[in-house]
Amino acid sequence: MMTNPPGLMISAPASGTGKTTVMLGLLRALRDDGLTVQPYKSGPDYIDPAFHLAAAGRPSFNFDTWAMDEALLGGIAAQQNGADICVGEGSMGLFDGVATRGQSGFGSSAETALKMGWPVVLVIDVGGQAQSAAATALGFKMYNPDLPFAGVILNRVASPRHERLTRLGMERAGVKVLGALPRRGDLKLPERHLGLIQAVEHPDLEAAISGYAEFLRENVNLDALKQAARAGATMAPAPLPTPPAQRIALARDAAFSFTYPHLLEGWRAAGAEILPFSPLADQAPDPSADLAWLPGGYPELHGGALAAAQTFKSGLRVFAETKPVHGECGGYMALGASLIDKEGVRHEMAGLLNLVTSYEKRKFHLGYRRAVLQAPLPGFDTGAALRGHEFHYSTILDEPDAPLANVFDADGNPVPETGSRKNHVTGTFFHLITGETP
Incomplete structure (x- = not known):
């Protein structure tokens, strides 16, 4: 049996809230702090892991609770190889999955977080609202009481006044605010019809990731994020899929x-x-x-x-x-x-x-x-x-x-x-x- 390092799940209420840029900035900022960071992606995504590799300097792996059985999930968890902290990026919204159980579950990011023992950091786009964002955060926090909830990162904050009002709502709801990111149009990664462009096609990926890391360092409480990470679940490592040829x-x-x-x-x-x-x-x-x-x-x-x-x-x-x-x-x-x-x-x-x-x-x-x-x-x-x-x-x-x-x-x-x-x-x-x- 193997106990995984402390970890976090970066998720969101829906796609398009900015969680990928938060993920990349966090991976690089933690790495710059001297930590060995193991990235993961929840769900069947084959583009994001290449961005994770560029940010963390380590290969990223997918967890998929619909397609993978417990043995394969354990085998993939074993790829952490002595990491100090694991950071997973969710797909779509936190609780989004399919209607029918697969080999292990329904495929949601919440299931991955539960299996790994990772608290959720919810990235919320607060554009067009203030205190009302707290109702969204509270709903996600209470939807599954068994799921550890670390807090929220407010994204696309329009002004200091907007941040103050939104924080007041979160305080009233008992939701911890881990950071507030001002609205910046240059933080959006280029996309095409399947989502993000490939990492190898980004015109200046290193500069972009470094910029995300500095932006997070200025606006997010990294120490609070590190403290929120919890020791991962104990899992049985197993071999990964065997090759189809030599x-x-x-x-x-x-x-x-x-x-x-x-x-x-x-x-x-x-x-x-x-x-x-x-x-x-x-x-x-x-x-x-x-x-x-x-x-x-x-x-x-x-x-x-x-x-x-x-x-x-x-x-x-x-x-x-x-x-x-x-x-x-x-x-x-x-x-x-x-x-x-x-x-x-x-x-x-x-x-x-x-x-x-x-x-x-x-x-x-x-x-x-x-x-x-x-x-x-x-x-x-x-x-x-x-x-x-x-x-x-x-x-x-x-x-x-x-x-x-x-x-x-x-x-x-x-x-x-x-x-x-x-x-x-x-x-x-x-x-x-x-x-x-x-």
Whole structure:
């Protein structure tokens, strides 16, 4: 058994309140104070962990109480490796989850905080209100009395008078104010259709994070935050997911980067070799690899470059003649026949599957997925049940290949994006989180 270091959960009543910038500033400020900080992300997000890594200097990992069983949650908790403090960032609102229990729970940030024993720091956007914000804070504090509640950080405060009135309300409600952040338009991170841009695309990420840290240091009681952190829960560490092959050629660039950190860490810990290659740089997978894996990302933003990458496409086709190739979401789209971008321009992809996708005809696809395989997928046999998450806007125009799996949402309803298989090639629109334990 292992007892985790003291920790906090940074959450909010809803998305868009500024918790990510608070999270990044806090990670860097604690690190600058000489603490070894272990970041985590609650929920199925593959963009925020890269920002956490940049701020804390340590890899960030996802906790997901819907997709992960207790053993995997313990294995991910064990990645703290002697940290002085853990800081988790929530997804959406604190209590937002799904209607049907998964392997461990309903997937809310509150569940993650309870399992880890972390008090919640609620970031509240107080724009357009003052004392009324205290009613929101009090509701969150009392909604689940078992959940430890450290206090609130007031965000987007308009003036000293606005702060004073808002603090009066919090005092009346018995809610501790840990900081008050003045309204500043330059604190918003750049976004695109899946949320934040990728960390590697930020024009000056280091300067931005340093600025967030200084802003927090000026306006938040860091000592009070450190004191609010509680010793984490005692959990049984377990191995992370095992690799699907010994030598894995992994597409890695601005078009293909969405892979959950716990998977890559599990693959490496089990002795697998990760051989990165860049389709955007017209690189083919290493022919000595046992498997080529194309993760999700933004191929719809790079259709022309991918269509022109003849070395990549021809090398991938040769590889697929004898060895398995798998693509997730954006990687799945790149394995298809063609991709239509937002301007309606058709770009030729690898052609290993007959899939045709369109970003011009946008449709929002979001949610947990449970897939039961109709055929093998690298690392899993026919009949295996997988847990994952789907998040994209692209629409399938043509998918004539054999379905890969029977796929269901969190409530057990079938979804039409079943994935495809053809010869040695497989693809899914969901991002794999873990396989279910038999």
